[in-house]
Amino acid sequence: MTDDSDATGADALVRRVRDGDLRVHELEEHADADTAATARRRLVESETGVSLDAVGAYGFPADRADANIENMIGAAQIPMGVAGPVTVDGGALDGERYLPMATTEGALIASVNRGCSVVDAAGGATARVTKSGMTRAPVFRVADVAEAEALVAWVRDNEGTLREAAEATTSHGELQGVTPYVVGDSVFLRFRYDTKDAMGMNMATIATRAAAEVVEAETSASLVALSGNLCTDKKPAAINAVEGRGRSVTADVTLPRGVVEERLHTTPEAVAEVNTRKNHVGSAKAGSLGFNAHVANVVAAMFLATGQDAAQVVEGANAITTAEVREAGLYVSVSLASLEIGTVGGGTKLPTQGEGLELLGVAGGGDPAGSNADALAEAIAVGALAGELSLLAALGSRHLSSAHESLGR
Numbered sequence: 533m534t535d536d537s538d539a540t541g542a543d544a545l546v547r548r549v550r551d552g553d554l555r556v557h558e559l560e561e562h563a564d565a566d567t568a569a570t571a572r573r574r575l576v577e578s579e580t581g582v583s584l585d586a587v588g589a590y591g592f593p594a595d596r597a598d599a600n601i602e603n604m605i606g607a608a609q610i611p612m613g614v615a616g617p618v619t620v621d622g623g624a625l626d627g628e629r630y631l632p633m634a635t636t637e638g639a640l641i642a643s644v645n646r647g648c649s650v651v652d653a654a655g656g657a658t659a660r661v662t663k664s665g666m667t668r669a670p671v672f673r674v675a676d677v678a679e680a681e682a683l684v685a686w687v688r689d690n691e692g693t694l695r696e697a698a699e700a701t702t703s704h705g706e707l708q709g710v711t712p713y714v715v716g717d718s719v720f721l722r723f724r725y726d727t728k729d730a731m732g733m734n735m736a737t738i739a740t741r742a743a744a745e746v747v748e749a750e751t752s753a754s755l756v757a758l759s760g761n762l763c764t765d766k767k768p769a770a771i772n773a774v775e776g777r778g779r780s781v782t783a784d785v786t787l788p789r790g791v792v793e794e795r796l797h798t799t800p801e802a803v804a805e806v807n808t809r810k811n812h813v814g815s816a817k818a819g820s821l822g823f824n825a826h827v828a829n830v831v832a833a834m835f836l837a838t839g840q841d842a843a844q845v846v847e848g849a850n851a852i853t854t855a856e857v858r859e860a861g862l863y864v865s866v867s868l869a870s871l872e873i874g875t876v877g878g879g880t881k882l883p884t885q886g887e888g889l890e891l892l893g894v895a896g897g898g899d900p901a902g903s904n905a906d907a908l909a910e911a912i913a914v915g916a917l918a919g920e921l922s923l924l925a926a927l928g929s930r931h932l933s934s935a936h937e938s939l940g941r
């Protein structure tokens with residue numbers, strides 16, 4: 533038997549795992565990240581009989597993903613395209629931008645691209661971030677509602693103490709406020725932070741843990757869970773639709789009648805009616821959270837292209853599309869209540885994701901802090917607007933199925 537006890541090559545690591553000397557998830561402690569990923573991939577290949585050559589043909593140093601993944605075997609590659617360029621008149625983003633989108637849905641980028649071209653024909657879209665704050669809501673157990681009320685009063689009188697504890701954990705995050713919610717002997721404290729250019733979930737969670745320790749030390753409340761699901765992270769929730777989470781951002785445009793008729797092959801009246809009966813009446817009857825056609829498509833594609841947390845498409849898709857016929861033509865808006873995005877931290881540091889952010893001119897920390905994340909939110913809102921316009925028009929002109937027959941198959 534070869535003595536591999538301190539060998540660090542991929543084959544040696546494989547042998548050491550098979551000999552029970554190492555566990556699969558600790559290979560990076562014994563070799564560089566690429567060697568560890570190679571050894572793990574070979575182990576999976578040999579146990580499953582599946583070749584993972586494409587997964588192993590990734591184009592970045594594995595250690596760049598050190599803070600993003602465990603048990604790495606390689607990378608998934610998703611086709612990436614651009615829609616636009618499109619002109620944005622934003623509060624933080626100004627000028628023409630290509631919109632990077634990673635997707636496997638044929639016809640999606642063609643559609644958003646068509647939307648961008650008509651937005652540009654109308655002189656561009658306006659976009660504004662109207663609210664910003666990342667939330668984390670721990671749940672505490674108290675004896676009864678009398679103690680619940682006492683805790684609510686304590687929080688109101690001691691928010692400064694909670695702010696001090698929370699902000700001691702971060703040099704960027706600022707506590708905006710704490711809102712209590714009482715249900716019997718459960719008290720939820722919804723902490724809201726300005727996380728600047730970070731999406732802020734790690735930041736807010738670490739800061740809230742410090743604040744929760746103060747609550748337990750100073751009151752009779754016991755922390756049951758640092759996330760009490762009233763935050764609400766990665767689940768559809770009305771609280772995010774009403775109160776917002778991350779960025780609340782809105783984009784709008786007025787398309788001249790001629791542009792709608794010549795470029796979208798339909799009329800302002802038809803688009804407005806499709807929007808009302810589909811996005812409003814249909815969504816209401818379905819009990820949807822969000823009244824739009826496919827905002828999730830654009831949020832998902834731009835999230836994947838720019839290193840956002842893909843699971844937060846759940847909240848990002850919570851949007852309302854409006855369309856109305858005006859003297860000047862067709863007015864369309866899209867309002868996203870809870871778009872959780874960042875231009876620092878999380879996956880934004882990875883190579884292709886960083887290039888997606890560079891393409892938008894929003895990579896890294898902004899000046900002032902938070903302005904790059906605001907700009908990213910505005911770019912995604914304009915992309916969503918372009919996608920809504922094009923799909924609603926295609927439904928009005930009855931081109932949806934033919935589009936996917938020709939481009940998606």
Ligand SMILES: CC(C)(COP(=O)([O-])OP(=O)([O-])OC[C@H]1O[C@@H](n2cnc3c(N)ncnc32)[C@H](O)[C@@H]1OP(=O)([O-])[O-])[C@@H](O)C(=O)NCCC(=O)NCCSC(=O)C[C@@](C)(O)CC(=O)[O-]
Nearest residue numbers: 639640641642643645646649825826922923926931932935
């Ligand atoms: C497919 C089109 C755009 C054709 O639309 P068209 O007007 O027939 O195309 P065109 O050839 O006249 O080109 C017009 C513009 O479209 C763009 N365009 C056109 N072709 C391409 C292409 N190959 N690659 C990139 N861009 C393309 C491009 O901008 C072009 O302008 P130009 O640059 O030539 O001046 C249109 O029919 C369309 O947008 N259909 C809707 C498709 C769509 O939106 N699919 C995504 C949503 S489906 C889904 O996932 C959600 C859903 C439907 O299930 C949600 C729900 O329930 O509602």
Ligand SMILES: NC(=O)C1=CN([C@@H]2O[C@H](COP(=O)(O)OP(=O)(O)OC[C@H]3O[C@@H](n4cnc5c(N)ncnc54)[C@H](OP(=O)(O)O)[C@@H]3O)[C@@H](O)[C@H]2O)C=CC1
Nearest residue numbers: 702703704728729730731732733734735737841877878897
């Ligand atoms: N922990 C959890 O419960 C959850 C975590 N996540 C994950 O959290 C990650 C995102 O967390 P997030 O806190 O955004 O990122 P990171 O954990 O990567 O932290 C980003 C850090 O960058 C620093 N920073 C530097 N410049 C800036 C700037 N201009 N604005 C803001 N911060 C700056 C801050 O450090 P400092 O604070 O020291 O100033 C900030 O905390 C994602 O990977 C996501 O998947 C997602 C959901 C839940």
